[in-house]
Amino acid sequence: MNSKQQKAQAISSSMEIPGRKMEFEFELDDIPKYWYGDDVFKSTFMNALSCLFPEGERMFMDAVRDHQHKISDPQLLQQIKGFIKQEAIHGHEHAQYNDFLKKWNYPIDKIMSFEKKEKIWMKKWLPRKHRLAITCALEHFTAIMAHQILTNPESTEGMHPQFKEMWRWHAVEETEHKAVAYDVYQQAVGSYWLRVITMINITVLFCLRTSIIQAIFLWKDGQLFNPKVWWKGFQFYFLKPGLVPTIFRDYLDYFRRDFHPWDHDNRELLGKWEEEQQKYKIV
Template identity: 40%
Template sequence: MEDPHPRIEPRNIQFDFAPELPVDWHSDNPAVSHFYDALSLTFPQGERFFIDSVRLFEGEIADPELRRDIKSFYAQEAIHSREHASYNALLSAHGIPVEGFNRLMEKATRWAQRMMPAKGQLAATCAYEHYTALFAESILGDPRVMSDAHPLYRDLWRWHAMEEEEHKSVAFNVYQAVAPGFLGYLRRVIVMTIATFDFMIAIPILQTWLMYKSGNLFNFKAWGKACWHLWISPGIWRHVMLGVFSYLKPGFHPDKRRVDPRVLEWRAHYRATRKREIGMHPTLFGES
């Protein structure tokens, strides 16, 4: 069986966000699509924040294996940022004022970097990386999550999820190295609590804003189907929220969470299709 924790591998994949791609790319439903669009809007600046917070402590890391993983983490996150910037540019082409939101995110990030101590910034990265790992578990472990998505977006989210699962412990390992003991634990729990409130408020607000901008704010049928998708079946939001509690345990480590066999399949899949055009290949799990 493949090692569940192999070397972190940056995959320089570029997606073709052509203008003819559907706006309601998931389930032909604007509310479901805009939930994932809301996540995408936060990624370019968020991924840069993650890189910067780890870089603050890179010089204190002596372990050569962790230093190698840090470099691969930087590369993966930079590619994610680039691809989601392209994704978001297509939202802009569809009439969403993305540039204004980007400026707001940049200001908020600069403010956080000025106001938060360095270890607090790293703890924030650990918290949000746990969220992305939880999304990855659901996206990769339950084919229903992306079964009704357009093939390009389906591949984008599964590729991103697979790499997030792959590097989920890097920032945490750096944090443990520079902030050990009870104070380190207390800080990461406090920061996770703050991050949870931020996440639970910011993403629904962004989703609602996108629904307003696309003229679907009062599309109650779409909202109802989105609530079912997010909370009931497949229930990706429910999976993520319930997964937060494990992070609060003193002995928590990302690598202690079970690696779904489908994650290993996706790693093998992307190695085998490295040079193929992503978004056009048949899916690994056999959906049409």
């Protein structure tokens, strides 16, 4: 293990991962349909992401829990408990968020039913180590996107305050526990090729799944074939805030053999966020 790897592992081992019971009280009448800067594309994109979380978080918890018996490090075992707490709360909060979306006649129940059936199929047919590799890949996606939410003002510019608060909280906790599944994978599985091949597959499937759900929302809104909406989408992905170019280098880091999530030390963002918060408690 080189000095860079040692530093990243030391940071990872030092992380405390608390479970916070948040109190997001959505005032339904105060939130507009296009709550993200009155932008159809950005609002439906974030709504589509939210639909992936409840069942996705359950899969993450199961994947890590299934390998817990192979872990002897007491600090990592404690972090696993914190990871499971945080992911459970994320799933709960996003389920409430998704229920809120029914207000605009989006077929949330059908989408969530499909997500649930897919995760049941995955648990039945995919080996445990593959599901853990999937978890690591998706945790990397959420970590690098979370960093943008916390550091790039353009990424949250125009968000309704109630949703902005929720997404920033989620970003903080994804940053806190970004290495847990990876550390479990390295100790319990360790295969470099399974890790990177899974990331290639998940990159395609994650983008496809998000786009399909977003297309359903746009179709329901009569906006699917509106060229102005897709121009806004191009700007969102490549110009402002430029999601793809801003995360691409961090995304590629995952393919290094010596990669570790804490190679990118952004712990200062966690302390800054906690100083701002008065509405959470540790559970």
